[in-house]
Amino acid sequence: MISSCDFFKVKSTQNEEEDRILATVANNNLLLSDIQFLLNAQLSDEDSAATVSRFVQSWVRQQLMIAEASKAINFNTPEFNQRIKEYRESLMIHEFEKNYINSQIDEAIKDQEILEYYKSHKENFTLKETIVRGNFIKLEKSSPQKNAFERAIRQKEQERLAELSLKFASNYYLEADNWIRLSELTANTPLRNEANTTQLLRSGAFIKVDGENYSYYFDILEYKLQNQVPPLEFVREEITKILLNKRVNMLREQLHKDIFTRALENKEFSIYE
Known part of the structure; x- marks a missing residue:
């Protein structure tokens, strides 16, 4: 054009x-x-x-x-014009509130606030599925490094495991300090369709399964089962968003209250019976 x-x-x-x-x-x-x-x-x-x-x-x-x-x-009707007016006014208020909140809000949430909310609302964070902390390695079955991997896993040699994985593993997850859903860790492995994961986890920290061409190693350091309360770190981000949203709502309510109070004191409006 x-x-x-x-x-x-x-x-x-x-x-x-x-x-x-x-x-x-x-x-x-x-x-x-x-x-x-x-x-x-x-x-x-x-x-x-x-x-x-x-x-x-x-x-x-x-x-x-x-x-x-x-x-x-026919859009030229009183009803439609009223809807346009209401939408425009609603949009004006929304933009005004957003600008005010952005200029006033403190987005820094202290660890103590997060901890207190977590302790008071644990029942709201019941797990819908099992989560774990641990390591995962996918290794070719023919790899000559299999014994070295198993030894590093069993002896909790995290640095050695990371070194081996970087050089020889086909895939790996070594974020042992972070919690992850078990379904994410076992995706694309022979355990993805395992029905009794609870029994599997309770059987021991070290789990090895073989596929057609690969061996899969799971080093489970800690786990939380479905319907249990997750650790704080797993829900920290969610709690942070909740607390931040509470601050937003408080600022919005305070803004409305302040404007009404000021207008009342200055006699800026009248209500007729």
Whole structure:
């Protein structure tokens, strides 16, 4: 619709008398000045032209839909105009609240706050599936390093295990300090369809299973079963979001209260019975 050459043969200043029309639908024109926000000095002429072209096509499609909707439905009614008014006012309030909250909120959540919330709401964090801390290694069955891997796992030599995994493992997970869902750890392994994972975990920390071409090693350091309370670290991020959301709601409520109180003191409104 707009070639890179033609597109940039347009006004370079806002002092020119005429604004270029890029597209027309019915009586509505899309002007070059309407899409100035799309132009980025870091984009090449070709990329800018492509960006504008996509926007113009989208604008045309939208205007065509609006035209068809106007033919089919009468939107010039008190009810529809009221809905538009309510939406506009709601959007204004939302933007005002957002700007105020962004300027006032402290997003730093202290560890003590997180701990206190965790202790008070443990029942809300019941696990829906088993989680574990541990290591996982996928190794070719023919690998001559199998004994070295097993020895490092059984003797809890984390650095040695990391060194071996980096060099010889086909896949591995060695974030032993982090909790992870057991289903994520066993995905794409022979244990993915294991029905009795509880019994499997209770049978011992070291688990080895063989597939057709690979051996899979699981070093389970700790686990929490479904319906148990997870450790704090597993739900820390969730609690942080909850506490932050509480702060947002408190700021919003306080903003409404302050505005009403000030208006009441200054007699800025009247209520008639």
